Amino acid sequence: MNKTYGKYVVNKTGAPEVLEWTQEEFRQSASNEVRVRNEAVGVDFIDTMIRSGQLPTALPVGIGFAGVGIVEDFGTEVRNLSKGDRVAYMYFVGGSYAEQRYVPADRVFKLPDQSLSPVIAAGALFRGLTAWYLATRLxxxxxxxxxxxxxxxxxxxxxxxxxxxxxxxxxxxxxxxxxxxxxxxxxxxxxxxxxxxxxxxxxxxxxxxxxxxxxxxxxxxxxxxxxxxxxxxxxxxxxxxxxxxxxxxxxxxxxxxxxxxxxxxxPTVTHYTAEPADFRCGATELFRMIKEGNLRIHVEHKYPLRQAAKAHEDIVAGKTVGSVVLVV
Ligand SMILES: NC(=O)c1ccc[n+]([C@@H]2O[C@H](COP(=O)([O-])OP(=O)(O)OC[C@H]3O[C@@H](n4cnc5c(N)ncnc54)[C@H](OP(=O)(O)O)[C@@H]3O)[C@@H](O)[C@H]2O)c1
Known part of the structure; x- marks a missing residue:
């Protein structure tokens, strides 16, 4: 196995080109952590605001709060997950634009339909949880x-x-x-x-x-x-x-x-899903709505992970419709 995996970081804010591809070393998962091999990652508008500096953040910073992938490893205190499970996660520390992601277990949601396309799930999660609280919690x-x-x-x-x-x-x-x-x-x-x-x-x-x-x-x-x-x-x-x-x-x-x-x-989705129980409740309702056919997730704009800068350009220019997703 490789000793490192690739991820984007922002060392200085600015145009999409400031997204820098770097290598990070694999490490042991902490006792409550899950390591996910990303399959697909949502590109959300807030990512562009952090990258550009419109939303001030301490630097350097990883980009992306949500992703979908396969559980490859987890710590000794993690329950109810197995290697090979397909999961979606939302964690408000940037760093999902990456091949791998370490995430606290209470921010990880095992997809009820394991055959759901990771691209659709990634298009659904962050934006769907936002729509969930906007439509049902306010x-x-x-x-x-x-x-x-x-x-x-x-x-x-x-x-x-x-x-x-x-x-x-x-x-x-x-x-x-x-x-x-x-x-x-x-x-x-x-x-x-x-x-x-x-x-x-x-x-x-x-x-x-x-x-x-x-x-x-x-x-x-x-x-x-x-x-x-x-x-x-x-x-x-x-x-x-x-x-x-x-x-x-x-x-x-x-x-x-x-x-x-x-x-x-x-409001912010960060606050409305801060409690793990709320995150779980929203994710359960979201993926039930998808399964029952009440929600269709429109993903027309997919980019390879390494074209994250192009995805940022297009979303900021208002060129995209539906969810924007990076495929890993
Ligand atoms: N508070 C929260 O909890 C929360 C969570 C998620 C997202 N958000 C916000 O929700 C919005 C949608 O997020 P998203 O990720 O799904 O993005 P999105 O709607 O896919 O893309 C943003 C859209 O906003 C419009 N737009 C962009 N720049 C604009 C500008 N300068 N002036 C006027 N309109 C502009 C464009 O639509 P048209 O040109 O068709 O109008 C563009 O397609 C964003 O503002 C995002 O920051 C908030």
């Missing part, structure tokens, strides 16, 4: 409620759209390119809006009979935030969960009052 959504989902054809977006429609929610979904509309319709989005061409606030008003959205899923930030506030109905919830166009800044309590006693939150 507001008790009811049949007929309206929700606004930005970047609806993206990785989180397409899963969230399906989760919401499964709950009976009417979904207005935005994209910036007309070419993404057909994908949105395929995954059940009721009212696609192409942002440069149509007013998404007017669309929300129209389809909710003037009531506004029960939840606004804001994942663009500064560029859309002001108008998104106008989309929430009375007692509506604004969920600001992503800022690719920049931090939207402060919101005054007076604004929340005047716009209809609104609620606002800036």
């Amino acid at each position: 507001r008790d959504l009811k049949q007929g409620d309206t929700a606004l989902v930005h970047a609806a054809a993206g990785g989180v977006g397409l899963i969230l759209v399906q989760w919401l429609t499964h709950l009976g929610v009417k979904v207005v979904g935005t994209v910036h390119e007309k070419t993404k509309v057909s994908t949105l319709l395929t995954y059940g989005c009721h009212y696609p809006v192409v942002i440069p061409e149509e007013d998404f606030a007017a669309k929300v008003k129209e389809v909710s009979d003037g009531k506004g959205a029960a939840v606004v899923y804001e994942s663009i930030g500064a560029a859309t935030f002001g108008k998104s506030l106008d989309c929430a109905g009375r007692f509506g919830l604004i969920v600001s969960y992503g800022w690719p166009s920049g931090d939207p800044g402060e919101v005054s309590l007076m604004t929340l009052r005047n716009k209809g006693s609104l609620f606002i939150t800036r």
